[in-house]
Amino acid sequence: MPHTTKVAARTEPKTELMASPRDTEAVGPDHDTPWRGDTAPPTAGDDATPALEAMLPHLTAAADRYAVGRELGRGGMGHVLEAQDVALDRPVALKLLNEPEDSSLCLRFVDEARVTGQLQHPGVPPVYDLGTLGDGRLFFAMKRIEGRTLREVIEDLREDGPEARNFGRVRLLTVFSQICRAIAYAHSRGVMHRDLKPDNIMLGAFGEVTVMDWGLAKPFDGPDRPAAVATRRGAEGRFATQAGEVTGTPHYMPPEQAAGRIDELGPHSDIYSLGAVLYELLTLEPPFDGPTARAIRDAVATQPVVPPSRRAPDRDIPHDAEQLCLECLSKEPAARPRSAAWVADQVDQILEGDRDRARKAEERDQQLTRGQRAADNYFERVEQHRLLHARTAKLRARIDPWADDETRRPLWQAEDAESAARLAAARSLSEALAAYHAALGVDGDHFPTRRALCALYYAAFEAAERDGDAVQMAHYENFVRAYDDDETYAERIKGDGALEVETSPKGLTGTLFTYAPVDRVLTPTSPRRLERLPAVVEPLAMGSYLLKLRGPG
Structure with a gap:
């Protein structure tokens, strides 16, 4: 050679x-x-x-x-x-x-x-x-x-x-x-x-x-x-x-x-x-x-x-x-x-763009890390609040409202701890949301950040659902849909399910009613006939239902 x-x-x-x-x-x-x-x-x-x-x-x-x-x-x-x-x-x-x-x-x-x-x-x-x-x-x-x-x-x-x-x-x-x-x-x-x-x-x-x-x-x-x-x-x-x-x-x-x-x-x-x-x-x-x-x-x-x-x-x-x-x-x-000088100038511009992208990526990743730490704190606080809420509910059921102060003091302490946990969760949620949005302000299409933000919004949606707060549920649901790029949470947000009906003896028929408020009273509405049982009813939207079964005679 x-x-x-x-x-x-x-x-x-x-x-x-x-x-x-x-x-x-x-x-x-x-x-x-x-x-x-x-x-x-x-x-x-x-x-x-x-x-x-x-x-x-x-x-x-x-x-x-x-x-x-x-x-x-x-x-x-x-x-x-x-x-x-x-x-x-x-x-x-x-x-x-x-x-x-x-x-x-x-x-x-x-x-x-x-x-x-x-x-x-x-x-x-x-x-x-x-x-x-x-x-x-x-x-x-x-x-x-x-x-x-x-x-x-x-x-x-x-x-x-x-x-x-x-x-x-x-x-x-x-x-x-x-x-x-x-x-x-x-x-x-x-x-x-x-x-x-x-x-x-x-x-x-x-x-x-x-x-x-x-x-x-x-x-x-x-x-x-x-x-x-x-x-x-x-x-x-x-x-x-x-x-x-x-x-x-x-x-x-x-x-x-x-x-x-x-x-x-x-x-x-x-x-x-x-x-x-x-x-x-x-x-x-x-x-x-x-x-x-x-x-x-x-x-x-x-x-x-x-x-x-x-x-x-x-x-x-x-x-x-x-x-x-x-x-x-x-x-x-x-x-x-x-000219070769022009080529060098173009390469230098590409390098400057690379350096700018690297700087932005570093800033984005710093905010993402900050958001992940705050989100982890939020998840811990939410779980802590859930446990304290259950404890408070048990005490409330056991202690009469007219009991003396000494008897009611454990309930008050539990309520204070529950409120503190809820406030801490809200602060962690706010900090995590701010960090994630700051990261997206640098790189709006960064999928890991969008996915983490979507998971955080869904956790907040679930917390609002447990609290029965329909307004907050609607608020967080919109954000989940906005950031759910791969539709991980689409079915969960929609809430559709299935009802499997098995009967003994066989041959029964049924009617499925949807509970809806009528004059502020939950009332069975929209009857659906189930002629052949057992059966699987799907999709079934999130809600409350009444099933009536009828047999021969």
Whole structure:
């Protein structure tokens, strides 16, 4: 498998080079013969030797400046060594060519160093030195980047590993915004990266985000200014990539690059790759995959993108983030966002919305918790009141109204305790209702809060029913119906039941009457004949009934 080259120091104690599972690939004009590595394929007649010979005398010789250590990693074009800058006494990483005798690769190597070195941004690894070692080999020295690749983080998230708790959606989008800012800066300097992917993003232990591997970077002229970054090949018009050649990583390359339309590449191509990275951050999968690089390129060029929310329905993907991602992944370059800076601005707005939603959710949950505590107190007070009411009723039935004070004092004490419990229940109910409504004031559609509020109103309805308070029953019934979103209490509020009539002997008939007030006297009304008994009468509305049975004779 080919590898791209990148330096990353793990926090466990040594620095290592991270190998890429989705590697840079270049394909010749026939789209069939792969050229693997960090560079575009060589083209016929590309003789870079004169240019290289003219350039080399101007490079610094560093025979003794660097104490070279172990190899950190190896890719298609170069390898990276651990080193110590003796003059400045600091650790660095030295990148060297695998094939130093290839003059065209030497030019590409020098251009990578110069492009990276001229991009002065926190999101681009600084290049400290470019020159030749004592044995004549080309090298460039750069900062040794410590941390993990974004690829490793994504794989850890996919496997629900230890990093899953540390990289929530807000942090991932923050990382993506920083990537966009680094690319926006490169574009402002007239440089496109052309190989953006999670493998090329390093995350430091203190929030650093670094875009690595500028080996495929290419200067471009803006509409009203030339590229600000100078390269040897750019000055001589020697960039080798031609129409029909494909360089980059298939999973993240734009359709125009996948189809070999190299003349159409521009900043919009990096924006597509940013969209592919965002897609993977949202879904933990690349937008396209396939058994071969060619199958992936064909899908990139011709197939529609499955929306992230459909690809990963369990990831709770914000609509705004999905729309931005799909816009970046537009097949037509003109339909993509106008700049990487604009993409970063949109991500920051999404993050601000996420933070606002998180703040509101925290406020809502605090009120919900407060309401639940008060509701629990209310339920306890209601039960306490029920027991005290029963005790008071027993004492009242036993003690004559004309009894002396000493005899009636236990009744008075029971009545006072019952009143205190009822007042405490009312206060707890009021506190719980206020908290629940405050929570709904923040998030009116929050189902757990609405369900808890409905349960509280139903408990108050039942308490009013036990007290025979029809006015309060009607009051609370309306609120139960308003918040009973899943109709948990619909049948209970309606109060319909069934009457099962069994007779012995069989063959009796009956008449069922409904008691209704007539001139303030409950009177049997609305007779219903029951011709065949036993029978079940349903539905039967809440109320009082009289059943008369008649047998033979």
